Amino acid sequence: xxxxxxxxxxxxxxxxxxxxxxxxxxxxxxxxxxxxxxxxxxxxxxxxxxxxxxxxxxxxxxxxxxxxxxxxxxxxxxxxxxxxxxxxxxxxxxxxxxxxxxxxxxxxxxxxxxxxxxxxxxxxxxxxxxxxx
Numbered sequence: 001x002x003x004x005x006x007x008x009x010x011x012x013x014x015x016x017x018x019x020x021x022x023x024x025x026x027x028x029x030x031x032x033x034x035x036x037x038x039x040x041x042x043x044x045x046x047x048x049x050x051x052x053x054x055x056x057x058x059x060x061x062x063x064x065x066x067x068x069x070x071x072x073x074x075x076x077x078x079x080x081x082x083x084x085x086x087x088x089x090x091x092x093x094x095x096x097x098x099x100x101x102x103x104x105x106x107x108x109x110x111x112x113x114x115x116x117x118x119x120x121x122x123x124x125x126x127x128x129x130x131x132x133x
Contacts, residue, residue, distance in 0.1 A: 002125040006030050006090070007132050008047070014103045015083030016044045018129075020092060022118055028111040031091040031104070033083050038071060041088045045069045050127045052077075054119075064119065066090070066127060077115065079108040 008018040011034050018030040032044035045066065052064045057076055066075040072088065080091035081104045092112045093105030105111070119125065 002119070002122050003128065004052075004125055005128040005130065007130050008032075008044075009132050011035060011044070011131075011133060015086070017096065017103070017105070020115070027118065028114055029093050029096060029105050031080070031083060031086060031093065033086050033088060038069075040072055043088060045072060045075060045088070045129070047129045047131045050129070052125050052127050054123045062116070064125070077112070079112045081105055081108055 003023070005021045006018040007021065008016050010017050013034060016032040016034055019026045020028040020030050033042055034044065036043035038046055050069065051067045053067055055063060055065045057063055060076055060078040064077050069075055076089045077092055078089055080086060081093065081099055082102055085091055091105060091108060092115050094107030094111040095105065097104050097106040
């Protein structure tokens with residue numbers, strides 16, 4: 001089964017930023033909400049190992065959902081730039097930057113397309129999330 005890893009590198013009031021890797025190769029960046037006790041729609045998910053499956057989201061289209069997160073559901077990978085775009089999901093982009101005076105990820109469309117190309121023909125994968133802070 002394919003595996004991806006998110007190494008979270010910093011977390012604060014403007015979100016939790018990480019590096020998304022396939023095996024040991026980094027290919028994109030991630031942005032999630034800051035840790036707020038795993039509260040739905042406002043917190044990143046706990047670090048750990050998760051099963052992800054392909055879904056067709058009414059809002060985001062073809063993507064993946066992180067399954068079996070304690071007390072949570074509908075955690076998707078999708079495009080976005082600032083933590084407010086996340087609502088508890090995982091945003092994918094290509095570079096760090098500043099938008100509206102806040103830390104952000106940019107080139108989200110390109111980063112998400114790269115993620116989709118690496119998951120072409122894949123219906124499920126394992127996700128490992130590590131906090132490096």
